[in-house]
Amino acid sequence: MPGFVRLLCFCTSFAALPFGGSLRLAVSIFLSGVMMCFATALSAQTHRPVLMISIDGLRPDYVTRADQHGLKIPNLRRILAEGAHAEGVVNVSPTVTYPNHTTLVTGVLPSEHGIYNNELFDPEGKEHGGWYWYAQAVQAPTLWQAAKDAGLVTASVYWPVTVKASGIDYNIPEYFRQRTQPDRYMEEAVSRPAGMLEELEQKAGPFNIRNSDAVFDETVTRTTIAMIESRHPDFLTVHIVSLDHVEHEHGPFSPEANADLEKIDEMVGRIAIAQRKVHPNGVIAVVSDHGFSAVRHRVYLNSALVKEGFISLSGHEKATVDRWSVFAWPAGGTAMMMLRDKGDAETEKKVQILLAKLAADPRYGIAEIVSHEKAVQQGMNPDVAFVVNFKPGYRMAVGFAEPELEDLTKDEGTHGYMNTLDEMHSSFFVEGPGVAKGKNLGVIDMRQIAPTIAGLLGAKLDTAKSPRLSLQ
Structure with a gap:
């Protein structure tokens, strides 16, 4: 040159x-x-096409220690052997799906991109279980927009927080309400451009999210392959969901979770083959949002707040919040304690005393009461008063059940703990031209992934300040 x-x-x-x-x-x-x-x-x-597949809930040791767990996952193991990988990815807190998927495509903390949890903060139930579906809530530039600005064709299949996302040429966002038949019609309505999903369904089959998780992943896979073959996107993101759901029900590395991952591995292989046919010079990255931990105890913190008078309920068959001064916003392994009036120092002090009392009782399994200052330093919601971080084996439960504690008879699984817990670390595997074979990147920061992908695409994402990973 x-x-x-x-x-x-x-x-x-x-x-x-x-x-x-x-x-x-x-x-x-x-x-x-x-x-x-x-x-x-x-x-x-400078431009390499990139396919980024997110396997929700994939701990890195599912792949790096596949033999130890008896897993038959040849496609994921091939990516591990042929490319570079992280021993673990330190994600963002709380370690739940939507904040971390947004960090994956922005390279910044929740306090910068504005997505703080999966479900909206809604103590009175007015949103009826609404999630952070809408991209208008994202306050930071994304990889899709950066790729679009670089003149590339972009696409996404079922990635969180992408309804009406700018920068995505072909978009099938993650969106659901009741997981019933009408949800399919809503999915068709919110996908862009109008009529595209219906066209892909002619080849891939109905995009029906009321199916079982494994069947739905097959739908996502077929739709993704149809997207690749018909639209040839330079940058494509895909979200595969079933492993997370199976781990919640049975725990990580359970026979059910292992069997599900083996099915996902076959799907990853088929998507990769389709991508290689269209973009033989492309890069394939497999990522995840969080790890998983086994759980045997549920803790209903909002029940404790009801008992102490911080929350009052109405209704008989199904209790709903009538009034509240403090509410525990659940995030699996953590609970974000929110004050109705942030300036109410008296209530804040009373809550602090209550939490200290609960933390001193080993039955509640509380590892730490995280201060407002520390939570903000971690990039969490700036309005949080405290964060209750549970020990592995315990999780915050949704609802106002009595008693406040529930012991389970079998393992379940959860995530959402603070990102300091190694079991919560997520995955990064990448292979393709320009990526060193068998390179171990060690433990990385999730915020490094977006600028690294931007570099592969030949795009600029200047708001992502973390250094790019050296893949060569």
């Missing part, structure tokens, strides 16, 4: 010589052509 630069310098100087207008015009036209060729060559050098 230095020779190309010397040629440009020569042509520029030549064009400035005092020749006649016709000659100068000819040289200028020649120079413009040279510069266009240079720009094309530079783009070809």
